[in-house]
Amino acid sequence: MATRAEIEETYNYMDEIFRESFGEHADLSCAFFDGDLGKTLEQAQRDKHRLILDQLRIGAGSRVLDVGCGWGRLLKALADRGAHGVGITLSTPQQETCLRGGYECHLMDWRDVTPVTFGTFDGVTAIGSPEHFCSPDEYRVGLQDQVYARFFHLCSSLLRGGGRVYVQSMVWGPTAPAYEDISLDAAKGSSAAVCWPATPRS
Ligand SMILES: C[S@@+](CC[C@H](N)C(=O)[O-])C[C@H]1O[C@@H](n2cnc3c(N)ncnc32)[C@H](O)[C@@H]1O
Secondary structure (H helix, E strand, O other): OOOHHHHHHHHHHHHHHHHHHHOOOOOOOOOOOOOOOOOOHHHHHHHHHHHHHHHOOOOOOOEEEEEOOOOOHHHHHHHHOOOEEEEEEOOHHHHHHHHHOOOEEEEOOHHHOOHHHHOOEEEEEEEOOHHHOOOHHHHHOOOHHHHHHHHHHHHHHHEEEEEEEEEEOOOOOOOOOOHHHOOOOOOOOOHHHHOHHHOOOO
16 A cells, blocks of 8 residues: 555645646546547546446435545536535645535545545545555555455445446556566656656555
8 A cells, every 4th residue: 555655755746737738626546538638627527527427327316425526626526516526635735625625535544534534425436546545565565355345345435225336447558568677767757767757656
């Protein structure tokens, strides 16, 4: 699991430029163009949130926990639907931005959440955050299944009857280079070199 210090280091340096470039509440991760490249990024992100919230069957009065809420774009989409979002993040400037927008956001690791912390939910989302849940050290000793099982057990304990989880995550497919081969010194243009900037090192 990435530590709070690692998350602060990963996201805080970009806080100001990210907000200046994309607005106070935007998603860092992905958008739903669905083949229409004429869409603006803002529209494609709106469409992504509509897709997510429709799949979770979220309506007015629903409660959703957003694990790794970033700068609060999903919290905004929830408020626009008349639903209530509770966001958690490990980045202080992200929390400050969410709070400035009037959204509920806590500086908190999901491992510290229990059904008593915020109550239960109609939906749980983790959008672009699961990538952080297993650290390189945990991966090396084969703990990944345990880490993700713990996360999904938590989701299960937080959901009311009929509640759903939505996860958006990068995955390490069979054609990706072995973690150990990823290096700045790998052959220029190779997968091992291309993946280097996006790979946490410890
Ligand atoms: C790539 S950002 C995604 C933010 C937002 N969901 C989006 O799509 O733009 C990853 C988010 O996960 C959060 N995060 C990572 N590990 C976490 C943990 N253990 N507990 C809570 N939040 C975590 C980070 O603080 C950050 O907000």
